[in-house]
Amino acid sequence: MTTLNDAIFGELKYDYGWVRYTTIEFCGKEAEIALMIKGEEDGKFDEEQYMAYNSLMQKWEQIQYNLLQPILDYYKQKRHELGYDVGHNENYPEIQTTDQILEMINLVGIVVPYGDIYDERDIGITFDCTWDIENGLGLRLLNEQVYEVGYQDVAI
Template identity: 45%
Template sequence: MINSVFGELTYEYGWNGKTTIDWYGEMINVDLVVSGEEDEEIDSLQCESYEKFKLAWSDIKDSILERVLSYYINLRNELGYGDDSNENYPAISNIDEIKNIITLDSIVVPLSGVYDGRSIALAFHCEWDAENGLGIILVNEEIHDIGYQDIAF
């Protein structure tokens, strides 16, 4: 199917496609997943969520990195690494360092009504936990939740 907002999509447990996004001066390809059923239309709130996200992206990506940095530092402390050296959880103190150890893999547009408002989920690969990754939920273009990648799906 070709959608006016999302472009070309194929159905496999949701509508799947590809998109490009600016990652600090580099255009990267990421998976695009629009939640829904094959026999149902993509609804207007999903379209609006994605359009507003794209418009706000340049303004919100730094705040995302700041929250990821805070999340990482807290996680590192919870795991007991604190000031200790750890190969998998190195000491990181700024957003440039965190930016270098995460990679945006997917943009997910959840079903309407799952969250109160426009929602987008981001799934990242992260070097400190390749198995669980990193997930961020945005509601109305603001960070609502951050955790393992499975929250994005």
């Protein structure tokens, strides 16, 4: 397995993409995550990838809390689409606050996609969630703002 020590991303291993397992704080709790950097085995990354990652890390203290309301809104929308706002479903309990949604998610990954997909700084965030174990939860951030919320594949 190819390894690389990148000045910005740290020590990465190549396995159909570059990855480093690390710990990051998320809303007051430590989370074990996979930092996934899209790239070829040659280990050359786009300048946009560095910019997106650095900007995310610099603003992480604020950004992490800004993720909760869009996740709560997505959850409520999903719950409604599935009809669980009418009938009871233990996987989709009625919740109202971001503190409640925080209890239902676990940060599991940060994805730095190729830099040429969007003009903006592009980052994916992946979560495991109690209500959809199979598909999980993903967010796409553009310029550190939530652009899309959906299954984990929106982040990858």
